[in-house]
Amino acid sequence: MEFAWFKGHGTENDFVVLPDHDGTVHGDLDPAFVAALCDRRRGIGADGVMRVVRCTALGHNSPAEWFMDYRNADGSLSQMCGNGIRVFARHLLEQGLVEGPEFPIDTRDGLKFLSVDGDELSVDMGAWTTGTHTKVTANDRTWEALEVHTGNPHAVAFVDSLADAGTLIEAPHHDESVYPEGVNVEFVQRIAPQHVAMRVHERGSGETRSCGTGACATAIATAKADRESGPATYRVDVPGGTLHVTVSPDRTVLTGPAVIVAGGTMEWSA
Numbered sequence: 001m002e003f004a005w006f007k008g009h010g011t012e013n014d015f016v017v018l019p020d021h022d023g024t025v026h027g028d029l030d031p032a033f034v035a036a037l038c039d040r041r042r043g044i045g046a047d048g049v050m051r052v053v054r055c056t057a058l059g060h061n062s063p064a065e066w067f068m069d070y071r072n073a074d075g076s077l078s079q080m081c082g083n084g085i086r087v088f089a090r091h092l093l094e095q096g097l098v099e100g101p102e103f104p105i106d107t108r109d110g111l112k113f114l115s116v117d118g119d120e121l122s123v124d125m126g127a128w129t130t131g132t133h134t135k136v137t138a139n140d141r142t143w144e145a146l147e148v149h150t151g152n153p154h155a156v157a158f159v160d161s162l163a164d165a166g167t168l169i170e171a172p173h174h175d176e177s178v179y180p181e182g183v184n185v186e187f188v189q190r191i192a193p194q195h196v197a198m199r200v201h202e203r204g205s206g207e208t209r210s211c212g213t214g215a216c217a218t219a220i221a222t223a224k225a226d227r228e229s230g231p232a233t234y235r236v237d238v239p240g241g242t243l244h245v246t247v248s249p250d251r252t253v254l255t256g257p258a259v260i261v262a263g264g265t266m267e268w269s270a
C-alpha cells in the first residue's frame with residue numbers, strides 16, 4: 001500500500017498526519033502500524049499519529065467536516081491531544097480543507113473550536129474537572145499530585161525544580177484505582193506569578209517535549225492553588241517552547257505555535 005503522510009509539531013510535540021479523507025486508505029488504524037510510523041529510528045518518528053477523516057465517512061452527524069483520529073506512539077487511543085489538534089488544524093488550513101480564521105474539529109472528546117492568528121493557533125478545549133489528591137512516584141521520590149481531566153487523564157505534581165523528577169525513562173508510578181486507564185503525569189515548577197515550567201511523561205508516548213492537554217491541566221492546578229476564580233492566563237514553558245493557557249471555570253483555551261515541516265509518500269506492507 002502506498003499512502004501520503006505529513007509531519008508537524010506544536011512546541012516539539014510531534015505527529016505524523018495521515019490523510020484518509022473518505023476512510024478508504026487506512027480504516028481502523030492498526031496499533032503495530034502506528035508504532036512503526038512513530039519509531040524514531042526505523043519509521044518517520046513521532047509522539048503520535050492523527051488520521052484526517054471526514055465525519056461523514058465515520059457516520060458521525062457533526063457540525064464539523066473533519067474528525068481527528070488520534071493515536072499515541074505505542075498505538076493506543078486517547079480522547080484528546082491539545083498540541084495534535086493545533087497541528088491537525090494547521091494541516092487543514094495549508095491544504096485548503098477548511099477556511100479560517102475559525103472552524104470546528106471533531107474528536108473523541110467532542111467538538112473543539114480552533115482559531116488561527118498567524119503562527120499561533122488556539123483551541124477551545126472545553127470543560128475540565130479535577131478530582132482527588134493522589135500521589136506519583138518517579139525515581140524513588142514521591143509527590144502529591146492533583147487529578148485533572150482535560151479530555152484525558154492527568155496527574156499534576158508541583159516540584160521545587162524540574163530536575164527533581166530525574167530521567168523519565170520509566171512511567172511514573174500512579175494509583176491505578178484513580179487512573180484505571182493510565183495517566184499523563186506533569187511535573188511543574190513555579191517560575192513567577194502566572195508563569196510555570198513543566199515536564200511531562202505521556203501515557204503511550206513516554207517523556208515528550210510538550211503536551212497541550214498537560215499544559216491545560218498544569219494551568220488548572222496552578223489556578224486552583226492560586227484561588228483564581230475568573231479567567232486567568234498562564235504561561236507554561238515546556239522543553240519544546242512556550243504555551244499559553246487561559247483557565248475559566250467552564251473551559252480552557254490553549255494557544256501556541258503549530259507547523260507542518262515535511263511530507264511525502266510511503267510504501268507499507270504488513
Ligand SMILES: N[C@@H](CCC[C@H](N)C(=O)O)C(=O)O
Pocket residue numbers: 013047048072077078079080081082083084152153184202203204205210211212213214
Ligand atoms: N500530547 C498530547 C496528549 C496526547 C494523549 C496522551 N498521551 C494520552 O494518552 O492521553 C497533547 O498535546 O495534549
